Amino acid sequence: MRRLTAPLLALCLTSAALAQTMTNDQIEAAFAAGDLETARAGLADRVASDPQPLVLFRYGRMLLEGMGGDPDPQQGIALMQAAAAQGQTSAITYLGRIHLTAGPTRDPERAAQLFHQAAASGRAEANYSLGSLYSDGGGLPQDPTLGRTWLRAAANDGYGEAQFELSQRLADTDPATAARWLTEAASSGVPEAQFAVARDVQSRGGPIADVIALFTSAAEEGHVPAQRALGTLYLTGTDGQPPDGALAEAWLRRAVQGRDLVALHYLGLAYLSGAVVRSDPEQPIALLTLASDNGFARSTLALARASEDGTAGAAPNMVTALDQYRRAVEQGSDGAARRLGALILDGDGALRVPPHDAVPWVLARLEADGEETRARDWLAARAADGVRPAQAALGAWLLAQPDAVA
DSSP, X not given: OOOOOHHHHHHXXXXXXXXXXXXXXXXXXXXXXXXXXXXXXXXXHHHHHXXXXXXXXXXXXXXXXXXXXXXXXXXXXXXXXXXXXXXXXXXXXXXXXXTTSSSTTOOHHHHHHHHHHHHHTTOHHHHHHHHHHHHHOTTSOOOHHHHHHHHHHHHHTTOHHHHXXXXXXXXXXXXXXXXXXXXXXXXXXXXXHHHHHHHHHHHXXXXXXXXXXXXXXXXXXXXXXXXXXXXXXXXXXXXXBOOOHHHHHHHHHHHHHTTOHHHHHHHHXXXXXXXXXXXXXXXXXXXXXXXXXXXXXHHHHHHHHHHHHTOTTOOOOHXXXXXXXXXXXXXXXXXXXXXXXXXXXXXXXXXXXXXXXXXXXXXXXXXXXXXXXXXXXHHHHHXXXXXXXXXXXXXXXXXXXXXXXX
């Protein structure tokens, strides 16, 4: 029977004393049921009585990642080192990643040594880690050629993350090979690759069933852009896939939980219109306001339009709308600038601003259909009044016209 050193055994005794003896099957059943506390106690008992390398690794990982209880980095690393000393390749690779993490344990050279040790045992994850390490440097001399060699070895072994990274690194120099590895990574279940392939199929007008399948696979793995894309697809519908309000709401909500402002915006608009998702008098404004407060200009513009039109069950409020349009402009919204420009040209009495402040808004109307003449005349009138921003804006615009005289 393998025995732990005295210090490591002492670290395990407290946890072991709390657990009854469990068989491996019972521990696996606890994992399968999501009962991580029981699984952790069972592994502690197994470590104390029969410290097999795989048991050391699994218990060490639970302690390091805080699964089933509080994290215990010191004991976790000790267990991981004990497993690695017995040749457990997963532990060796895990220790390598620990040595790449910022903090007192960071040691890229030691990480490379560990990855080489695991790679010699045929560990594809170690090949991938070496590939990334040499490609980026990360504390070691950077060697892109050696990096691609290790990445290719992991990719050829079917390691999805290596396939995806290789596709990204070859995108500019060898697009055909990059596309092949991207497809392989998607088949290996890498969410980022599935999302990228789905977008490509969608842009080429490929089978919508394939697009939905790829988006769904990535979304179910927690890939937030895929959740948003899937929710948007169900919100708008497309050839072969009619709108589905329930699925649109469900996926957009999951993306919102992932702090995606675009999904927050689309969900707010969906509630506001009620065309596909059930209309809600309160949620849309709350959602759009949250996105707006986080600097999302499109939501601020949507709020301004709602205030101006009196939607969402409220009476029109032009004062609020103007404040929101201005805020949207500050956040970079060209649409808000064009709307303010239109209000200036229409002579809206509620919009009392000095002419020099209005110049950028009217300038935004110069390219709008049917507005060039009105906008140019307004700028010319203000220029004649001596408004210097209007003079500068009109002069610059005239010089940029194709028939301008040098």
